Amino acid sequence: MVKLAESLRVIDADAHMTERHDLFTERAPKGYEDRVPHVERIDGVDMWVIEGKTFGKAGSGGTIDHDGKKHPFRDSQGGAWGIGDVHPAAWDPAARLRLMDELGIDTQILYPNAIGLGGQNLRNSVQDTSLLRLCVEMYNDAMQEIQAESGNRLLPMPIMPAWDLQGCVREAERCAALGARGINMTAHPQDSGSPDLGDPAWDALWDLCAGLNLPVHFHIGASQTSLSYFGTTYWPSQDDYVKPAIGGASLFQNNSQLLLNSCYSGMFDRNPNLKLVSVESGIGWVPFMLEAMDYELEENAPMWAKKLQKRPSEYFESNWYATFWFENGRGDLQHLIDQVGENNIMFETDFPHPTSLHPDPLSMVAEKISTLRPETQQKVMGGNAAKLYRV
Template sequence: MATASLDRPGAKTGYKVIDADTHLTEPHDMWTSRAPASIRDRVPQVKMLDGQRCWVIDGDKSIGTGAHPNSAILKDGGKVRVLDDFLKLQFEDVHTGSSSLKERLQVMDETGIYAQIVYPNILGFGGQAAAKVDADLRLACVKIYNDAVAEMQADSNGRFFPMALLPWWDVDLAIKETERCAAMGLRGININSDPHLVDLGGERLPDLAHEHWYPLWEVCEDMGMPVNFHIGASETSIDWMGQQGWPSLTRDLRSGISGAMLFFNNGKVVANLIYSGLLDRFRNLKFVSVESGIGWVPFMMEALDYQLVEIAEGKGFEKKPSEYFKSNFYACFWFEQGQPAADMMRKVGIDNVLFETDFPHPTGLYPIENLDSRYGDLTHEEKTKVLGGNAAKLYRIDI
C-alpha cells in the first residue's frame, strides 16, 4: 500500500532545513563506470547469481541478494509501507530521486529540504561489506564510492553532502582517505562501529578507544571532520529481522522490533566512547549518532553518571559522563513529535539535536507534513537550531 504524492502543501517551511540522515540508492554502474579495466569485473555490480539478481563483489560474492534498491518511495512519489511489498521492489520501480542528483534536488525542493547529509547502502552503513574481499579491492571500492559522491556534492551547489567511507581496516589508509576526501570537499567520515569484532583473515583490530586509532582521531579533530556512526554500521550490530523479535511474531513485526532495537545499539557506541576517556585527549572531536532517535540519550547519560560512581569508584574523567554528550555528541530525531519531542530535545540539549528523514528508506519521514508545527512549544530560535542550524555548524554548510 502506498501513500499519495510527496508534493504536499504542508511540507513547506520557513526554516532552512538540513536533513542529517538520507541514503543514496547506488546506481548500478557507480563502480563499473569508474573502475580501471583490471578490476572492472570485480567491483560491486548487479548481475545474476544463482538465478537471482544480486549486487555482487569480486565476481561471485553477494552483498545484496535481490539487488534491492533500498528505497520505499515509488516513481509517483507514493511510499510502500508493507514489508513484503517493499522487499519485492527493484531499481526500476522506485523514485529516481533515490539515486539521481537532479531528481533528488527536485524532491528536496518539493518537501522543503535545503540540504541533505547522505549515507551509503551497498557497502554497508559503515562500509563493513568491504571486508568480504581482499584489501586492495576493498580500498578501490571505497575510493570509487568517495570519488562518485564527491562529484555529486560538487554538482549540487551546496545542497548534497555525502559522508566519506573509510578503509577502516588500515588506520594509515583511513587517515590518507580522510585527508583526500576533505580535499575533495566532503565534510565528515562514516566508519565501522565495531572493527574489533571483524575477522580479517585471522587478525583482529583493536576497538575504537585504543591508541591504535589516535592518529585518525587527531586528523578528524584538526580538520573538523565529524565522525558519524550510523545505526547498523557493523556486521554485529545490524539485525533487520533476526534475533530481537520472538519467533511467533510475523516477519514484518519482527522487523519492526529489530529496527527499533538498532537505535539502542548506538547507545552502546556512545557509552564506550565516553567511558574510554578518549575525549579528555581529543576535546574537540565530534561524534554523531545517526538514525538512532534521541529518547534514550537522557536515560543513558543519567545511567552512566550513576554507574561510574556506584560501580567504578576511583575512576574518573575531567567531566561527568553526561557532560561529554553536551560537548562532543549529536543525535538525530525524526519520528518524535509534539510536546514530548520538544521536552526531550531540551533534556538532550537543543545544541546537540539534528533533524533527519532517512529518505528514501521505509521508516523515513516521507511524506513530510506540517514541519513547522510538529515540535510543541519549541521557540523560533530552538527550531532554527534543530532543523538546520546545528547541522550547518557541524558540517560547515553555508545557509
C-alpha cells in the same frame, strides 16, 4: 495551517542514496571490471557481486514508489523491489534535488545502502586489501562528485577502510581535500581486525578529524555486530510484517553502546575537539542514558571516574550530536530537547527508508516543531547542521 519559524532553513541530517549498478564498474581500472562490486542476475534476482562473492541483493534501497507512495518494508525494500521500482530520487542525484525543492529541504547528509551503512559489507566479502582500498576510493570519489555537482546541497559521508588505521587517516585527509564535510565510520572496527574505537591507536584519526572539522558519523546498523539486532530481536512467532518493525526499533539501541564506551574510554580527554554524530538513533533514550552512565560508573568504577576530566554525561554536550525525526517527546518535545541539549540535535527524514517521513516531511512534523521556541526550531531544523557541516 501550522506555521514554523520564519526563514527556517531545513537540513536533513540523515538520508540514503541507493548505489547505482554501474557505480563501481564505470570507474574500475581496466581488468578490474569483474572484480569490483557489480550486479549479476542470479536465480532471477539482481545481486551485488565482488570477487565472485555475493554480498546482498541489488534492490531498491527504499520503500517509496514512482508516484511517491510509501509501501511496507516486506512488500518493497525487503521484498522483490529492484532499483527500477523505487522512486528515482532514491538513486538519481538530479531527481533527489528536485524532490528536495518540492519538500522544502535545503541540504541532505547522505549514507550508503548496499555496501553497508558504514561500508562494512565490502570488508566482509573480500580479503584483498588492495582491492578493498580501490573500492573505498571509487565509492568516495563518486560521492564527492555528487556533492560537487549538487553545489554542496548533497553531502555524502565518505566510508573508511576500517581494517587499516593509517589507511583511514590517509583516506579521511584525501576526502577532506575533495570537500568532504565528515566521515562515516563503522561502529565495530574490531569486526574488521582493527582495535576498537576507544584504543589510543585511533587517536591519529581523531586528531585529524578534529583538526579538519570532520565530524565522525555512526549510523545505526553500521557494522555486522550492530546490524544483527535487526534479525535477532523479534520472536519467531511474530507476524512477518511485525518482524521488521521490531528489528527496526531494536536498531535504535545500537548507539547507546557507542555513547557509553566513548565517554568512558577517555578518548575525548585526549581529543577534546572531536565531534561524533549518532545517526538515525533518535533522542528519547539520551536523557536516561546520560543519567545511567554517570550512576553506573560511580557505582562500579569510582577510581576510573576520577581519572576522567568530566562526568561521562558531560561529554555528550561537548562531543556528541544526535538526530531525530518522528519523536514528539510524549507531547512535550521542548522538554525532551532541553534535556538532551538544543545545540546537540539535528533533524532528519531517513528518505527513502521504511521509517522515513514521507510524502511531506515538513507538514508531518510542523505541528510538533511549532511548539518549540523559535530559537530551538532554528537550531534543530538546520542551524546546528549548518554549523557542523559548514554550509
